[in-house]
Amino acid sequence: MRTPTVLAGMALAALLSTPAMAERDQAENALEYRQGVFNAMAWSFGPMAAMVKNKMPYDAALFTKHAERVAFLAHLPLEGFIPDSRVGDTTAKQDVWDNADDFKAKMETMIEESARLATISKGGDLDAIRPQFGAVGNSCKSCHDDYRTE
Numbered sequence: 001m002r003t004p005t006v007l008a009g010m011a012l013a014a015l016l017s018t019p020a021m022a023e024r025d026q027a028e029n030a031l032e033y034r035q036g037v038f039n040a041m042a043w044s045f046g047p048m049a050a051m052v053k054n055k056m057p058y059d060a061a062l063f064t065k066h067a068e069r070v071a072f073l074a075h076l077p078l079e080g081f082i083p084d085s086r087v088g089d090t091t092a093k094q095d096v097w098d099n100a101d102d103f104k105a106k107m108e109t110m111i112e113e114s115a116r117l118a119t120i121s122k123g124g125d126l127d128a129i130r131p132q133f134g135a136v137g138n139s140c141k142s143c144h145d146d147y148r149t150e
């Protein structure tokens with residue numbers, strides 16, 4: 001009957017002995033998570049940009065699919081900017097954490113503009129879509145200008 005107690009004790013010891021390592025892993029996980037989300041957004045941006053610039057035939061259903069993905073994904077990256085996660089190959093400036101309210105406000109702008117784009121895209125009118133696609137692109141750029149090192 002003693003074995004479970006011993007095992008539990010060992011597991012507890014393992015947990016307690018590596019707090020620094022566990023934190024490091026969480027920061028790396030957060031970095032990968034937010035970069036993954038941003039890359040997924042960029043993936044959907046590609047075909048939309050090509051259609052807006054007439055480099056690819058306009059396909060209303062395809063455009064809406066990507067607009068809806070970006071609108072959904074826009075909610076996700078903020079969660080990945082956990083404290084002390086300016087690690088690894090990040091391009092995030094320290095200002096992300098120092099000016100957290102402004103950073104969050106810029107995320108909100110992206111969320112609103114991308115939701116609007118998804119709605120407008122359902123109308124199937126590329127001329128109406130174009131300026132709203134521009135507004136979403138500006139919401140990305142205005143944050144990158146302030147909060148990315150490159």
Ligand code: HEC
Pocket residue numbers: 031034035036038039041042045070089090091092093096103104106107110136137139140141143144147148
């Ligand atoms: C509120 C700020 C903010 C907004 C809005 C924003 N980004 Fe970013 N983005 C960042 C930051 C900060 C990083 C750097 C993340 C890191 O490396 O830790 C980043 C990184 C990226 C990266 C590089 C990911 C990598 O693997 O290094 C891509 C691609 C990207 N963003 C695309 C977009 C697109 C597309 C939009 C708009 C639809 C957007 N971002 C909107 C702040 C933002």
